[in-house]
Amino acid sequence: MVLLVGGGRVGVGDRLRGSAVAFARGVLGLVLFPYQAELLSCASKRIVACWARQTGKTTAIAVKVIHFAFTNADTTTLIVSRGLRQSMIMFGVIEHFVLGHPVLRKSVVRSTRTQILLRNGSQVSALPCGPDGAGLRGFTAHLVVMDEAAFMPEYVIASVVFPMLATTNGTAIMLSTPWGRDHVYYRSFKNPSYWSQHVKAEQCPRITNEFLEEQRRDIGELRYKMEYEAEFVEDENSFFKQDLIRECTEDYDLMMNRFLRQRRELVATVFWVLISENEWITVLLRCSGKKVMICSGLFFLSSFRLARRILMLLLTFSG
Ligand SMILES: Nc1ncnc2c1ncn2[C@@H]1O[C@H](COP(=O)(O)OP(=O)(O)O)[C@@H](O)[C@H]1O
């Protein structure tokens, strides 16, 4: 028995067609971590993966997408995220595996920055959902992957993404590090009709205990629990609530201070100064009608120094 790949033939058998785990190892040369293998063996059509940072979410689901597209002709797989940049990260991993493989590459009939079309009629596309899902309307899909789903607007997931699967009996996969409980991602994670999986960073063989101990010390208990233990935590003391921060999560262009100063027509008003726990600060400006980010990062500042820094930024960019 041979597997038809995009209309061509490769010498792999039923086992590779039936198992994404075997496909990962046998075709892509990737040995999955045990929890990645567990996820890829799951046949549920509703999957929630709540994994810590850098534990291999994107890689695992990229393999699942490739296996699905190659073994299911005439299907559409969409990778959606809040911004195109995030969707493109997973698309880049898919592209790397497919275009870097001597046999799989031959089955690609068209490849653009955001889409791969296979000879078997299947396609994989990366799309941003944006604040209202406008760019996603009108699509029908057999598999939808929502990368960093906890940061996508709930309305878009419910009213734009799920309807795409209505006529195909398709599969929805939400993966994310956790962010806030008042969101469909959290409720789906808790919903017994979903297959959900929780993975902490300590389960990842690539992440050392030393690194985790350092992070626990440096970023504080709350952020550590969220980023590395994949716990849903809400910081009662944070300046802005997580839901508000999610609404502001988008791809922003980082603008150089030098460039901003040179622009005489610049009308820069501080749009948001987002401060979450541990003083993670993102300063956004509205610049010629467009939101741009001028800095984002961890600032270990006292409240006074923080206020002074924000004031300095305001003075620098306000005219
Ligand atoms: N099974 C694996 N074997 C070896 N390296 C892996 C494996 N899965 C993921 N990685 C690597 O681990 C890093 C983090 O993976 P990624 O999928 O980006 O994680 P996440 O999406 O959870 O942040 C990447 O460098 C990736 O290549």
Ligand SMILES: [Mg+2]
């Ligand atoms: Mg990722």
